[in-house]
Amino acid sequence: MLQPDYSQFPAELHDLLKQQLTRLEDHHELIAAALDDALLPELYQVLIGSDFVTEQLQRRPEFLTELTARNALTEPYTAATYRALIQDATQTLSSAEALMPVLRRLRQQEQIRLIWRDLTRRADMASTTQELSWMADAFIDVTLEHLYRFHCERFGTPHGPADEQGERQPQRMVVIGMGKLGANELNLSSDIDLMFCFPENGETVGGRKCLANQDFFIRLGQKLIQTLDTLNGEGFVFRVDMRLRPFGSASPLAISFAAMEHYYQDQGRDWERYAMIKARIVAGDQEKGAELLKELRPFVYRKYIDFSAFESLRDMKEMINREVRRKGLEDNVKLGSGGIREVEFIAQAFQLIRGGRDLRLQQRELRNILPLLPETVGMPEHAVTELLDAYTFLRNTEHAIQALADKQTQELPQDELGRARLAFVMGFSDWQAFVNELDAQRDAVRRHFADVIAPAEESTGDEASTNNWLTVWTDELSDEEGAAVMAEQGFDDPARAFKLINDLKHSRTVQMLQQTGLERLKAVLPQLLEQISAVDNATETLSRVLTLVQAVLRRSAYLVLLAENPAAIQQLIKLCSSSVWFADQLAKKPVLLDELIDPRTLYTPPDKAQLEAELRQQLLRIPQEDTEQLMEALRYFKSAHMLRVAASDITGVLPLMKVSDYLTWLAEAILKSVLEIAWGLMVEKHGRPLKSAGTPSELDFIVVGYGKLGGIELSYGSDLDLVFIHDCDPNLFTDGEKSIANSVFFTRLGQRIIHILNTFTAGGQLYEVDMRLRPSGNSGLLVSSLSAFEEYQHKEAWTWEHQALVRARVVAGPSQLAEDFEAVRARVLAKTRELPALQQAVVEMREKMREHLGTSEHEAQSEGLFHLKQDQGGIVDIEFLVQYQVLAHAISYPSLYRYSDNIRILDACEGEGLLSAAEAEQLREAYKAYRATGHRLSLQEQSSVIKEAEMRELRDQVRTIWQRVMQTSH
Known part of the structure; x- marks a missing residue:
């Protein structure tokens, strides 16, 4: 029998060791024979630290005999x-x-x-x-x-x-x-x-x-x-x-x-x-x-000294920090603050910056790089020593955590037995002693990381001002007294402002808060009120911000985020003051507060390539089979970047055209990733569809964007008009074990894409998808082959479907198939058409839309209202004018269908003499003005109906041009 000296082990582990030995009781003699007196005590130590080893020895006790026979445990x-x-x-x-x-x-x-x-x-x-x-x-x-x-x-x-x-x-x-x-x-x-x-x-x-x-x-x-x-x-x-x-x-x-x-x-x-x-x-x-x-x-390794690496690594670390906060990974010894990843970032920052010039830094092993830093970049020797010690301690902790069950995790245990086991394996008398050392090591890493990559933001505050604001919160003031205080501080509606604060104070949520949450609220409230009092619409801004505060009270880590980042508070107040949409987005998704911390990123949305790279990097950290987590990551990515675009829009950093560009690029980046995810899941299950006999397809599938997406004109609440097209023989099959017909494969692929985009999750909906523009609309196949699509367009499509094709372009999928689609689009748009019949069809469709979607005659005349999009002289009139010009004249002027956005098509119409320079300019200016107003109304969560007088001159110009171009005899 195996008989350990239990006095050598903490009392709380005695029962565990007995249980492990009981699991091995049928093999005690074999195990004891394999181990000498020096190794037996080590066996008990290992059994305490590893259920995996216990399980393996229970199944195959001969493993120990074989290992000791070749001195594998000692050498x-x-x-x-x-x-x-x-x-x-x-x-x-x-x-x-x-x-x-x-x-x-x-x-x-x-x-x-x-x-x-x-x-x-x-x-x-x-x-x-x-x-x-x-x-x-x-x-x-x-x-x-x-x-x-x-x-x-x-x-x-x-x-x-x-x-x-x-x-x-x-x-x-x-x-x-x-x-x-x-x-x-x-x-x-x-x-x-x-x-x-x-x-x-x-x-x-x-x-x-x-x-x-x-x-x-x-x-x-x-x-x-x-x-x-x-x-x-x-x-x-x-x-x-x-x-x-x-x-x-x-x-x-x-x-x-x-x-x-x-x-x-x-x-x-x-x-x-x-x-x-x-x-x-x-x-x-x-x-x-x-x-x-x-x-x-x-x-x-760049030949020059590349300090941009600091910024890149800082951005990467901030993304990881957001993920840590979002998933509650503070107890993760790899990703949490002061963890293994921060030590790696310190070393690799200097490798990227100076590795091109100093070949000594072109090494892979972190333990080789850190000792070089005093000589190569001037890092203090004691800092390197502390980092190496911390790295060793953290990696040993990581190993102890993973040894337990042979699982890839870096999370500290939450149960008492798990903590006792980890402390013992790490050589500490109890959990608290281990945690004290762990905290000290992580503090050292955190400090050095801040010195190198992420300098801590200093908070400032005026104590007297803080006390003044706390008076409103802590003292039992009457309504009159409270209003008087708020009036002194500059609020435009002091009575309402005091009521808002008082309502929050006496709300059930605040009454139920733990002491920690209350302290955090009191820490951030004076800073918020001080900033709010300085804006013109202070009371309305207070209402919007307190809605957010109410939303995060039970997750008070967000209050700490604000309290420790004055710059984030400044951005919050500025943007909530300007836009109720912005405030509502933050209240619905408080995790987006992270985006306010760094104004450099908040007001500089990434370009298309950066968006795609950032999204890909985020998705790489998620297992491919974890569809739910991938969907949440996509939703957060969209919300965060839409917030950045809105911030730049509200503050005038981005003009209208750039706002739509960024929102469109964002949708394209997401669609490309969604296509990759859906394709990967389908191929894993069914194999690849055969493009032709014996030739598997790599990805012969494109997503075509119509409408605002196709026209590079997305707004904040836009849905996506999509059409799916493939280029494989629909009668062939996939090459996987669960083979299905290509036609079924692509239909299911399309359904999966829609599911990822459309489904409501905790993070909301990614995009609402409209597939009605596909051949034969809702009664047609979800996915068409390219040849079937072309045949439909030539033989069955209505005029309005050709109008829609003017604004169509490929937004995701392989470049060769995209080129093939563009060739089909060109052939369809450049067809010979009877102009009177075309003109009549376009005008009739426009009148039908105006009748169903525009303002009523009563609203237009008695109330002087104008629907920016649907009324006469509005956005759709301009769009139909443009589409008519393309369909009527593309056969003679290929430049008309080169682009899918209205502004560049208007440029082409001017260039080909179809519109005078004055007419083209009037239409461009009206189109941009209408859309800019629409954006502004979206950010204020208002409808697209305005007072007609605001746009009367532009509207009259559009109507005049419409009558000249589209006058008909019917």
Whole structure:
């Protein structure tokens, strides 16, 4: 029997140890025989720290005998040791299916060894992370060698194109390790971030079936992932994440060196520079891989000193901070404040800034970089020492957390037993002693991170002013006394202002607040009132801001955010004063308060490329299969950026046209990501649709935007008019195990896209989608092939459908299919048409719309009202004029259909002489004025109906031009 000396362990862990030993009672003799007197006490220590080890020994007690027979618990391994172990275990195997159980058994045994040595401190943190990385390298490379051989036997060996001597060289795959694997810093339960590539395009030679090199390596990569990642009764080898590859989940699994170099040269983003610091060839053709990384080095390390890296890393860290706050990850030792990620950011900031000039900084391992910083960038020696100590402590804590159940988590335990186990493993007498040390280490990281990357914002305040405002809150003032105080402070409606504060004070929510929440409210209220009193519409602004305060009272961390960021309060008051829409958005989604902290980002919305890169980076951190979390991330992203655009709009930083541009770019970035997500989910379930017999489709599907989206004219509340088109044979099938007809695949793909966009979640609705402009409207197929779409447009479409096509353009999907669509659009718009019939159809449709949607005759005449969009001389008149000109004259003037937005089409009409310069200018000015007013009304949550006198001159000009161009005899 195993008989521990329980006096060596904390009393609260005695029952746990007894339970673990009871689970192993059938194997006590075997285990005791395997361990000498020095190792037995370590066994009890490991059983306390790891349910995973207990479970594995319960299933396979012989693991210990095998490990001790080769002194594996007491001696370190080298990279060669791991490789030899895996090669010996797999050398006689002849199929991928046979590999899987052997690899898993070996991984579980070696995981026991690594956890044992880490928890007993036979191995320090650096040794553990290095050995884990060596083990991963060996598993990937040996498995790849076997699978490459199996695939060559079936498909032939891939070769590149012929060289000058006419010879073709065989090709092997290159596997790039990213993240912690690339940096030789894997933790005890890491997934592995990989990218697959190959030297050159070509085809296989000598197999039963010839394949293009890319197809061969995609299949090889898929099988490698399946062999390592699949979870079965034996567990898994490593969880594999491929989302860091160029273009993410929507791209081919393996690409050529040329494609990879082209991507990073033309499309690479700042966050990808950060990621590529750690890139390392972990398997496959090491020589060719080294050549590739050398070619990519200029993308990562700039020749000049690049201080913009500070800003990029600061932005990345702020995004992580928002995620931490949103998900409540403060107890996460990796992502939380003062955590592992901040230490990494400090090192990598200086690598990105100076690595191009100082080659010593071009290393992957953080533990190698930090000691260089005193000499290379002047960081104090004591700061580096503190950071290294903190990093070691935090990584040891991370390992202790993960050793418990072999799960990838960095969250501190919340239960008493879990805390006692962690404190014991970390060498502390109790939880409080551990927490004290953890807090000290995190404080050190937080301080140094603030010094390097994120200088803390200093708060200012006037004590006398604070006390004055608190009087309104704390003293029992009569209505008259309260109103008098508010009048002294400059409120335009002092009685209402005091009532608003008094109502909040006596509300049930405030009465039920805990003391902490009340203190936080009292800390921020004087700052809010001081800023509000300075605006012109102070009382209305107070009403809007207190609605927000009411919304966040039970989540008072938001009050702390405001109290500690005076600049955020300043922006809040300025924007809420200007827009009730802005105030309502914040009240509905208080998490957006984060966006107010930095005015630089608040008033400088990112451009289209930056939007796409930022969204992609956020989605990369979410498991591909977690659709719910992906949907929430998309909704937050949209709300945050719409808020930024509104802030710039309200303050006049952005003109109308730019506001619509940004809102349209935002929708496009989201649609591209939604298409990638939906495509990935469908392909995972059903395989890829066949474009033609034997040729899988990469992504032959486009999303076409109509209306305001197509015309680059989105507003704040716009829905999306969409049409879905594919370019595969609808009669073929997908190539997956659950194969379905292409037509069914694309219909379900369209349904999934709509579901992601339309569904209401905790974060609201992403966009309302209108599909009525597809061929045959609501009675037609949800998704059409391009050829069917063209046939419908030529043979069945109504005039109004051709009008709609004027404002159509591809907003997501592959460029080749987009070009094909544009060619179809051009052919349809440039058809020969009978002008009288066309004119009559356009006018009749316009009159029908005006009758149903415009203001009534009574409203127009007696109340002098004008509907900006639908009434005579309004927005739709201009749009119909433009569409008529395109349909009537595109056959002669191709410039008319080059663009889909009204302003540039009006420019083309002027250029071709269809409108005089004066008429074109009048229409442009009216269109912009109407839309600017519409934007302003949206921000005030008012309808598009205004007093006719405000726009009378512009309206008369539009009506005059309409009558000249569209006069008819019917």
